[in-house]
Amino acid sequence: MIARKILVTAALPYANGPIHIGHLVEYIQTDIWVRFQKLRGQRCIFICADDTHGTAIMIRARAEGRSEEALIADMQAAHELDFAKFDIQFDNYGSTNSPENYKLCGEFWSALRQAGLVAQRDVSQLYDPVAGTFLADRFVKGTCPICKSLDQYGDNCDKCGSTYSPADLIDPISTLSGAKPEVRSSPHLFVELEKLHDFLEQWTQSGQHLQAEVANYLKGHFLGEPLRDWDISRPAPYFGFEIPDAPGHFWYVWFDAPIGYIASTAQWCQRQGEKLEDWWKNPDTEVHHFIGKDITYFHTLFWPGMLKTAGFNLPTMVHIHGFLTVGGAKMSKSKGTFIKAETYARHLDPAFLRYYFASKLGPKLDDLDLNLTEFIDKINADLVGKVVNLASRTARFARATGLAAEYPEDGGLFAQGAAAGEAIAEAYVSCDYAKAMRLIIELADRANPYVENAQPRSLAKDPARSADVQTVCTVALNLFRQIAIYLAPVLPRLAQQCGQLLNDPILHWQQSQAPLLGTAVNEFQHMLQRVKKEDVEAMIEESKDQTAAGNTTAGSTTGTTGGTTASTAALEAAGDGQWQDSGDALVAEPLTETCTIDDFTKIDLRVARIITAEHVPEARKLLKLTVSLGGDVRRTVFAGIKAAYEPEKLVGRLVVIVANLAPRQMKFGLSEGMVTAAGPGGEEVFLLSVDSGAKPGQRVH
């Protein structure tokens, strides 16, 4: 058999936050696939890197008073350490901030230029004169130009949903410095993706490279109309690569991030004495990308377009997975389900998570739920009770004799297991790990009754029957070994331990097809500890302590999406030791521009009592409140607090409202004010209260 050349990537984690268990779904999924391919004898390499560029990194480095390079070096070291703990084994782990990547970006760039796909036009963008930087959309807030809502981000309005340019915002402020941004026009470079429309249509709809639902999604959402030009340059200052033929302009982080896959491969080639062309410009090489559904767009439209234009291999397959939920809900810092990789590894065996994810992962892009009770049960029942137990209940008796020289009659168990190998392999290949695990555990379910019936315990008592003991142990340990081989992609350490126990390392899938005979058996050592409920609880508790609030989507990675807000060391160090308040909130929403007392008095804050509160059935976030300002002055106010408060519990309660806010016509009625609250939104909304004694209608000074 000629080995296939398979190049596999997982999305590049952004250098702005630690690895958490949501990320790990992807890296574990990918690592299993790679280990499987290697075990089957394919030439398979696993390539990844840190994604390091962009405004967010620049801002954070600035806040921490150090260089971007120092920041990303620290983050990369932390990421690699976390991955190693989970046995995620990259062939090369690079960085998008590498000379190789710069060179390749140039290559892609020339190709795009030559193909006539680059257009230039001016973009008016807001500029922060204090921070001395152009402002990415999310670093500008102001009043929505469409619906006049206050405090909206620069790219789209949370309230009316309209999208616009940050330059259109009314009364914008920079969230970096609080300064009033100026509109500055600057030339930007665009990739005219529409010119590749036909190619992308054909490539995405071929039925070969994408999961069917993904192809449908693209067809419905993007390919049905002209593809928009893609703005891939950013004016200085920007942490990234300067565009060679456009001094003062930098490639947008999403331009150089996927090219990082190739750059990281180049580093591997350098080390291995291989040629990059053999891996990226070779029709015989398969390229497989594993990504989360949040970055589908980039990997299925832009990226193939770029590869096609620059003459690199197109992805053979883009494997897209869903998000992780914990206990059926999004990971939540306040609930302690936002679990960092590092925290998990301090409390529990990473192998457990690998097995659990494997047992839940299918080829679809459904979200995957980590149910902690199920987690405990599954690990203890499957891995400890069924699999490892096979070895632990027999290895001891086999020490004296070793394995028999001939494989005994076992009622066809080993042959059955060998025959199941191809079905298991197919399940791995198609990323249906759940099915693979099911099939494997079935083998263990058949093996244990064999041991039970064979009664090695009573045989062992009779010295005259040592041959029979050897027979039984030879069967049981071979069945165990067969299972360990099948599980090796998921549980590499177990495979290694099995190899040690039986003096024969597990190196190839094919070893599952013939029993191991005539070797010595070493002393049995515990292979896996059971999961203890207390350890899981301790992990959750510790995760709770870390930061204040905020639900975060347990998404995947690469680039500018899905990153968690970074806390800054500086702010945390300055925090009051007694309360341990995190600096995250301030980082997420920095202080605004200084205002005068006159500015403040323009806003008329009043104490009000909630008289009625009801759900607005059609609205997802809104409650309709009637508040009293005393006497018979009533106001109707819509408040976006549905996720955080039950209407019944609000009635009678005193709140603080903005009483002179211009009324606003909303879909569900006229809103005549605004209820004040703190928090990032969603379930994390906290209404302002006043101390007892205050009366409706009183002004807040």
Add this chain to the structure above:
RNA sequence: GGGCCGUUAGCUCAGUUGGUUAGAGCAGAGGACUCAUAAUCCUUUGGUCGUAGGUUCAAGUCCUACACGGCCUACCA
């Protein structure tokens, strides 16, 4: 509102091109064993396969509608 996916035993899920009394694991109940990490083994309870129609000799499996849930997208504070 649009799109996609799902709805099978208390829980997690299998159910192949429609074909006999719908399966597994876990949990529950009873028993056995004590070699093993209180592991294992045997027996057993439990399902009008979301609802309503339809196609068919035959439907968990195909079609239609509806309900519920999830995700995406839009709308919407």
